[in-house]
Amino acid sequence: MARGCDHPAGCHTGAVPTMASATVGARLWLLIEYPGPWPSHLESLALPGPISELVRRALDRGIRPQLIRRPGRRTRPRDQGLHVLVAYAAGESPWLARGVVAGPDDLDLDALVAGVVPESCILEDEPVFLVCTHAKRNACCARIGLPLARSLAEKLPDRVWETSHVGGDRYAANLVCLPHGIFYGSMSQAAALTAANAYRSGEVILDRYRGRAGIPEPSQAAEHFARVHTGERSVGAVAVESSRSDGDVTEAIVRCGDVRFQVVVEPSAFTPPCGTACAETITTYRLVSLDRLAPVQYATPALT
Structure with missing residues (x-):
């Protein structure tokens, strides 16, 4: 049985x-x-053979598989083959591509791993x-x-998938923006449209922003606090260059445009206003310190 929040008015x-x-x-x-029908867990491989094989191959390569369908549509597309989208969300130049393949052997997932x-x-x-x-999950x-x-x-035809x-x-409700892997949560319809339009313009909004997938949670927190401090909204202008934990x-060390900051964060517990479906406490993060780093000074070679 799918779980749900005991007090849905408080949690979402x-x-x-x-x-x-x-x-x-x-x-x-x-x-x-x-x-x-979607099984509760894709890794159970309780899907038609070709799809199960694609899911298995993706999991073996560290690729995240997702099932998708058009909102409100529960019938298979008329044309033959498997409709797929692949996204490379790593680094500064992520990309998204689409294809129709006859079967699992026709999609080179090793190429995706290589970028x-x-x-x-x-x-x-x-x-x-x-x-x-x-x-079936929740x-x-x-x-x-x-x-x-x-x-x-309705607002963004052909760009939205369940x-x-x-x-x-x-x-x-969770919203994911690809190819960057930008996550938003607890979204209302108005908030989702605002976030989607911002992403189409190359920006993020911090209201209900969960972070960018694929990087550790403390680094997501450091990026978030750097954005709050600077007001920087460009998707690609902020990046964690290095981190260490004690x-x-x-x-x-977070880059915001041409400026770098040393951002120190630590976990902080939050008690949700709802039932045990959301856990007794949720781990979030607290800003310990944020300091602008001086530009690196390069010595000018002496003239001889």
Whole structure:
């Protein structure tokens, strides 16, 4: 039976902090269109043979598989083959590509791991938006996510998909922006449209921002605090260049444009206003210190 929040009015309205909660293990993505029934866990491989094989191959390579379908659609597309999207969300130049393949052997997932577009796919020049509606994982994801996905699809036709579990049921409705892997949580329909339009313009908004997937949670927190401090909203202008941890305390060097900051964060417990489906406490992060670093000075060679 799918779980749900005991007190849905409290947990999905932004009262629970979303910062630094994006899925850490999601730098590479494989999206497979499948409007049929979704199992509660994709790794169970309880899907048609070709899809199960693609999911297995993705998991073996550290690629995050997702099932997707058009909002409100529960019938298979008429044309043959498997409709897939692949996303490389790592680094400063992420990309997204689409393809139709006859079967698992026709999609080169090793190319994706290497950061290369598979030959069976073509690059997309527009982002896509995933809304988790996975009822068998959590009832709230369907209850809140389904109407949000349909509303967003009306505003952004052909760019919105329902998707299987993305991580963080307590943050339903969850929105993922690809190819960067930007996560938002506890989204209303209005907030989702604002976040999607910001991403299409190359920006993030910090309201209900969970972080960027594929990087450790303390680094997500350091990035968040640097953005709050500087007001920088450009997706690519902020990046954690290095980090080190001493116990629970993490010190990160964060680049914001041409300026660097030393950001120190530590975990902080938050008690949610809802029932045990969301856990008794949620780990978020507290800013310990944030200091601007002096520019590196290079010595001028003496003239001889």
